[in-house]
Amino acid sequence: PAPANLPKAYEWPRTAHPKVQTVLSPLRARPFSRLPPSRSPDPTRVVNPRAHRLGQLSAPAAAMEDEEMEKKVQQYLQRKGFRLTELALQEERNRLSTSAVSDVALARSENDPARYCDGYGRLRTWAYSSLDQYKHELLRILYPVFIHCFMDLVAEGHMQEARSFFHTFREDHEVMHSRDLQKLEGVLSPSHLEEMELARSLRQNKFKIKLCEYSYELLLQYLQKTQALVVLGIINEHITFEVSPGQPSLISDDADVVALIGTSKDLAKQINQKEVHWGLLEDSVEERMEKALSESDKIEAENKEADAEDNNKASDSSFKRNSEGGKQGGSLKKTKKDKLVGATGKNIKTETSMVSVAPRVKSELTLPVTPVEVEQSILEDLRNRAQLNSLALPSVSFYTFLNTHNGLNCSSISHDGSLVVGGFSDSSVKVWDMSKIGQSTKTSSSQGENGSSQSERMATLDEGKRPYTLFQGHSGPVYSAAFSPFGDFLLSSSSDSTIRLWSTKLNANLVCYKGHNYPVWDVQFSPVGHYFASASHDRTARIWSMDKIQPLRIMAGHLSDVDCVQWHVNCNYIATGSSDKTVRLWDVQTGECIRMFIGHRSMVLSLAMSPDGRYMASGDEDGTIMIWDLSTGRCVSPLLGHSSCVWTLAFSCEGALLASGSADCTVKLWDVASSTKLLKAEDTKGGSTNRLRLLKALPTKSTPVYSLRFSRRNLLFAAGALSLNSS
Numbered sequence: 001p002a003p004a005n006l007p008k009a010y011e012w013p014r015t016a017h018p019k020v021q022t023v024l025s026p027l028r029a030r031p032f033s034r035l036p037p038s039r040s041p042d043p044t045r046v047v048n049p050r051a052h053r054l055g056q057l058s059a060p061a062a063a064m065e066d067e068e069m070e071k072k073v074q075q076y077l078q079r080k081g082f083r084l085t086e087l088a089l090q091e092e093r094n095r096l097s098t099s100a101v102s103d104v105a106l107a108r109s110e111n112d113p114a115r116y117c118d119g120y121g122r123l124r125t126w127a128y129s130s131l132d133q134y135k136h137e138l139l140r141i142l143y144p145v146f147i148h149c150f151m152d153l154v155a156e157g158h159m160q161e162a163r164s165f166f167h168t169f170r171e172d173h174e175v176m177h178s179r180d181l182q183k184l185e186g187v188l189s190p191s192h193l194e195e196m197e198l199a200r201s202l203r204q205n206k207f208k209i210k211l212c213e214y215s216y217e218l219l220l221q222y223l224q225k226t227q228a229l230v231v232l233g234i235i236n237e238h239i240t241f242e243v244s245p246g247q248p249s250l251i252s253d254d255a256d257v258v259a260l261i262g263t264s265k266d267l268a269k270q271i272n273q274k275e276v277h278w279g280l281l282e283d284s285v286e287e288r289m290e291k292a293l294s295e296s297d298k299i300e301a302e303n304k305e306a307d308a309e310d311n312n313k314a315s316d317s318s319f320k321r322n323s324e325g326g327k328q329g330g331s332l333k334k335t336k337k338d339k340l341v342g343a344t345g346k347n348i349k350t351e352t353s354m355v356s357v358a359p360r361v362k363s364e365l366t367l368p369v370t371p372v373e374v375e376q377s378i379l380e381d382l383r384n385r386a387q388l389n390s391l392a393l394p395s396v397s398f399y400t401f402l403n404t405h406n407g408l409n410c411s412s413i414s415h416d417g418s419l420v421v422g423g424f425s426d427s428s429v430k431v432w433d434m435s436k437i438g439q440s441t442k443t444s445s446s447q448g449e450n451g452s453s454q455s456e457r458m459a460t461l462d463e464g465k466r467p468y469t470l471f472q473g474h475s476g477p478v479y480s481a482a483f484s485p486f487g488d489f490l491l492s493s494s495s496d497s498t499i500r501l502w503s504t505k506l507n508a509n510l511v512c513y514k515g516h517n518y519p520v521w522d523v524q525f526s527p528v529g530h531y532f533a534s535a536s537h538d539r540t541a542r543i544w545s546m547d548k549i550q551p552l553r554i555m556a557g558h559l560s561d562v563d564c565v566q567w568h569v570n571c572n573y574i575a576t577g578s579s580d581k582t583v584r585l586w587d588v589q590t591g592e593c594i595r596m597f598i599g600h601r602s603m604v605l606s607l608a609m610s611p612d613g614r615y616m617a618s619g620d621e622d623g624t625i626m627i628w629d630l631s632t633g634r635c636v637s638p639l640l641g642h643s644s645c646v647w648t649l650a651f652s653c654e655g656a657l658l659a660s661g662s663a664d665c666t667v668k669l670w671d672v673a674s675s676t677k678l679l680k681a682e683d684t685k686g687g688s689t690n691r692l693r694l695l696k697a698l699p700t701k702s703t704p705v706y707s708l709r710f711s712r713r714n715l716l717f718a719a720g721a722l723s724l725n726s727s
Contacts, residue, residue, distance in 0.1 A: 115230050120169065123231050127141065138215055144209070145234050146169055212245070213244065280569060363572060381416075385713050389656050406425075409423050409477055409478060410481055410706060411706045413717045419487055431469045431490065471509065474496055476494045479495065480520070481493075488504055493522065495520075497514070499523055499534055515542055516534065520534050522563065523535075527571060530547075536562060539561065541574065553588065560580040563604060568613060576607075597635070600626065602621035606647055610655045615672075619648075648705060650709055653714050667700075667705055
């Protein structure tokens with residue numbers, strides 16, 4: 001029987017010997033939970049966790065009664081010989097006393113800024129000392145913890161400690177997150193956390209980190225063992241884990257397994273379920289020309305066959321007396337030539353089939369009428385088009401700007417390579433005619449908003465000296481310029497928030513389009529001309545037509561600057577790349593976002609559409625290029641090779657090759673055709689981490705590559721400004 005003087009709550013249960021452990025149940029401490037600041041304990045007093053059970057007793061009286069009760073329980077256990085239970089009781093008592101002392105220490109250190117440095121430092125040491133097989137997965141946790149430790153220190157007003165913490169550990173993340181670190185380095189007060197978009201996004205959204213099951217268990221064991229409250233709080237509030245069974249992921253996939261998510265994650269899933277008609281434009285000019293070309297080729301082939309038969313008959317009747325060896329020699333030459341023609345004809349069919357098999361869709365826009373002379377020019381280009389593949393690489397014509405004195409902001413090349421334009425920081429636009437390079441210029445004109453008299457005076461002053469045509473009208477640096485598909489018009493955009501349309505035939509400014517509120521970073525003509533799209537610092541993209549001064553559509557949704565824009569080949573969609581590290585695809589007719597591509601780790605600077613309309617390439621500030629499948633919204637292959645910003649991308653006419661130009665002074669050629677075939681095959685088997693094959697790197701001496709363009713004949717044009725600093 002239990003002693004009579006024990007409190008009712010501790011009556012001894014009338015059970016057998018194995019149940020004697022139940023006497024410990026009232027003494028077990030509750031799991032520790034971090035109190036909010038408003039309910040933090042008084043650091044000057046030890047709080048008894050069981051004081052509320054003792055009614056109105058004072059703290060000393062409650063402590064005395066607790067001690068008496070514990071002594072009696074201990075005496076009873078000794079008298080009954082329950083040695084193991086007595087030891088367990090003593091251990092529990094020691095743990096409770098330690099917990100009470102730690103509560104006081106926690107309360108005193110609640111506002112101690114050193115706890116962030118200590119918590120992150122211990123986590124960092126543990127992660128780097130983990131098993132090599134799981135280390136790269138555990139190291140992924142460091143960046144989110146580092147970022148939020150720094151921002152919490154700033155939010156609490158510990159600015160000096162925050163700067164010290166930031167500079168002590170920033171080297172851990174310099175390689176993968178240099179762009180974010182440069183922005184966060186400018187946070188100097190708690191108000192900056194609310195004003196800076198990146199900081200606001202980091203605090204409002206969560207990081208998603210992929211770990212294997214064993215790595216996740218190791219992390220849980222570490223947190224449970226060390227009781228790292230600062231790290232635990234950050235992980236619970238700002239990180240979500242995607243745990244997968246089996247072996248850890250590859251180190252090469254580290255860039256893809258840590259992503260900032262929030263409401264945009266569910267939004268992207270919802271958006272990417274919409275249908276995309278990625279095919280080619282129905283009854284396009286090039287398609288009509290290709291049909292006409294194929295029909296003319298058939299007629300020519302039939303005529304040649306008929307002529308060959310006639311020649312054979314004539315040769316049989318007139319050259320019967322010729323020697324047998326001569327006949328063999330002539331037939332040998334003819335068979336070689338026929339084989340060569342057959343091979344090239346077969347090659348053309350296989351290469352063009354990549355585009356011809358794409359589905360055809362109707363345009364949602366009213367398309368302009370193509371002039372007859374333009375159709376004839378396209379037909380001639382198609383007739384003389386070089387067929388490219390991994391074994392037949394393109395010829396490259398590189399235009400280098402000299403003596404720009406760092407004033408060249410952008411450049412563009414016309415579709416036939418005959419014209420090159422440069423946009424400059426002094427608000428000027430200059431166009432060079434390649435056919436006149438090296439010749440003395442007799443006429444050169446420009447026109448501003450004041451009319452022709454001013455332009456005539458300027459032309460007269462510089463007549464015979466200027467090898468380019470000067471266009472003036474902008475009142476700020478020019479950031480983008482683009483030729484129309486047929487080279488008769490030119491668009492330019494500027495920091496003055498305007499877009500200007502120029503005539504390359506009249507050398508005059510035709511229209512000034514006003515609609516954006518901030519600098520316009522990019523402007524691009526549609527594949528059929530007449531319509532164009534713009535991208536701006538105001539976080540919007542807009543669609544315009546040449547005959548209207550107001551935009552037709554406004555695409556709003558990006559969280560930061562829209563840095564680049566590109567039309568889909570069927571003119572029904574435009575793609576935009578942004579500083580928010582995402583690429584979006586928009587429906588031209590409705591203005592809705594129908595695809596959101598998430599995967600880049602820095603601002604997206606360049607875009608390109610494949611000729612068949614199924615794939616899109618995007619390049620970012622870190623030098624990474626990603627190939628996206630528009631139908632699924634997934635990245636089918638990242639391209640790793642550039643060491644600096646990828647400023648321009650271009651697909652070859654049949655889609656077999658992708659060219660990329662970068663600030664690292666190189667042009668790189670990638671094998672798209674064979675790699676996408678492998679990717680399709682591997683998708684059916686379950687997926688793979690295949691990368692596109694780099695065919696060739698073409699380095700310049702000291703010229704960053706600003707723009708690339710494949711002509712209709714598959715000649716690759718490139719342009720850039722000589723930079724002595726980059727050598």
